[in-house]
Amino acid sequence: MKTILTGGVLPFGLALLLAACGSSSEGGNETAGNETSAGAEAGGNEAAHADEGAVTLSADQITAAGVQIGRPLTGGAGTIELPATIEGDPQGTQVVSAAIGGRVVALTRNLGQSVGRGQTIAVIESREAAQLKGEVEASRARLALANSNLSREQRLFAQRVSPEQDLIAARTAAIEARIAYRQAQSQVSAAGGGGGGLNRLGIVAPIGGQVIARPVVLGQTVAADSELYRIANLSRVSLALNLRPEDAGRVKPGNIVTVTAPGRQASARISFVSPALDPQTRQVPVIATLDNGGGQWRVGEPVTAAVQLSGSGGSNAVRVPTTAVQTVEGKSVVFVRTAKGFQSTPVTLGDAAGDTVIIRSGLTGQEQIATTGSFTLKAELGKGEAAHED
Template sequence: MAMSKQQRAAVVAILVAGLLGGAAILFSGKGGSAAGEAGHEHAGHGDEDAHGKADEKAASHGSASAPAASPQAEGKPHLIALTPAQIGQAGIGLATAGPAPLRGSVDFPGEIRFNDDRTAHVVPRVAGVAQSVPAKLGEQVGKGQVLAVLASTALAEQRSEQLAAQKREALARATYAREKTLWQEKISAEQDYQQARTALEEAQIAVQNARQKLTAIGATENAGQGKGGGLNQFALRAPFAGIIVEKHLSLGEAVKEDASVFTISDLSSVWAEFVVSARDLDQVRVGESVTVRSSASDTQAEGKVSYVGALLGEQTRTAKARVTLANPGMAWRPGLFVTVSVLGAPAQVPVTVAADAVQQVDGQSVVFVAVPGGFAVQPVKTGRTGGKLVEITEGLQQGARYAAANSFILKSELGKSSAGHEH
């Protein structure tokens, strides 16, 4: 049967549509590799933004364990951006690293102790019973001030002995005067005159002996200690001005002559004691300059080594040393722990910075160096320290400008920047 032209055209159209549909099914069955390559070629010819979006979409449909994109450089910032106005407002002072004479030091742990040369353990020196104890613990007393009044039978006997010696001396003096007159008038023999003179001299010696016994125990020669007093009353007095740091006597308590009833110390002068090992003895000598710093406050004082022990301890193998410190404001209290820095001989150091300029960042010493636009963190290695300066052995050159005053502000800003970067 012959087909018309219209029928043949319709058949051709159907065949072409079928071939195109089969081709589409064939390509989709092979997967996304061909489509991806075609897309990549298409993006390479001028549509990079579309390629980026396609990658993001593909990543969202991909494996959940695939890592997200990260910045190229992670870590703490090493530059702190500040304008000159901000630097001035923060009070950050600049200085130049350079050479300076530096005295190295060796630190020793120590303790403030009483100055034994100005500390007295007061003993009554006569046995007795406390009749009154006006002195109080912690009280500031003056030299000669009455600490306690004791009733002592031993003192009564000594005063009685002195009174008897004085009476005998008076009688011997009168006898001597009479015999001398009789001998001069040739009424009595010279022998009687010589015996009277000898008796007077012996009486004088007895009086002097009794007086010295009373002086040795600190008792007065006159009987009694004020109105109503008796021969047995003894006033225990402060040997010098100081503070009562120990008290072991109460009203009515019986004490022996050698009992330590008060401890008085003049705290206007104290000792800073420390121990020195055998290897450091060459650096610690009498007269060496030292700096004593309190472990509990910012208090410090300058002094000199006043004593170094000649012998090493049998067990510790260390020697004791001390520094005598003036203590006018009572800032140095016995029992306070201190650090004693013994200064060595001065030496010229090529690069030094202010001690306040060195900060610790992540366990490393750093200095903030001035750069255009702010400050850079410069790791350094430190050497000797002396007073307000620190030696820089590595990491900084002479002439470098750095943050000397208030550098801790830069450290704080560095911490803030690090925290913001991590977030």
């Protein structure tokens, strides 16, 4: 009985042991299965994260889509584009006015014609002109008489015939007559001069240049200080701009302005930034100087001006075409070329620079990017994300 009892217990214990081992083995297999599943899921998430923002395209597909590839530009500064007007250089524009009232009897220059400094360009007939010229003639005669008396008194004083007091009086009279003559000459000179007659005064050009305005006609009676001509030296012209106060703070004298008109382009330089706002426009008047030696720019012509902003770029600034930038999920991105296609790269934009924009961060300038056709890549990216969500 004892032997039989012992033999019965051993199989039962072995069964329990085997059951425990089996349970442990099944638990281990279950744990291992869970770990494998978790690892696969994690790997899938990493792969999905790695593919986020990627657009897979072959070289043939890129060509067919019309996507062009290039490198970012380096250097340059941000600009503001705004309309502007060509004006005469304030330092080279002169209004020619009538110093006396009278009738215009001659106008020797028409609009657009050239004139040299000192040339007679108008003649005014006036009683005042006759009075001025008459005073010159009278003072000249008085001066001649005073000089003659002085010579006679000097001779008589040398012969001890006339006292020194008479000589001093004659000398004083001669000096006064000379002053009166010069004063009369100055009055005529201030009014004009010449003119071809006692009652006529010629008006001369104070500077050389071109006639850009002539508001009077022959035979017209004009008052003193009436404008007869406007002459401009158009070898240099000015560019009139109006900037917002926040933009004007980034524009300084010496900054470059690119001036563009149909078929023409040139560079001007800022010469004046007003310290005060215009009371009408509430903007800041700015003047740039533009070389016009070739005569290609006309006063009053509307143009487009791209004004360089200070402190917005530099020799290391990275710029890309505006066509290379897209907005994805509210962020500005540039599509960078990869081995499999393109990767959308978030960037921080700076100031515009003509048809380019400065990249403050996100690119080094050494990448190859999609310069045109980036909208197509954005559409492909949207398709890929939609398929991934499904």
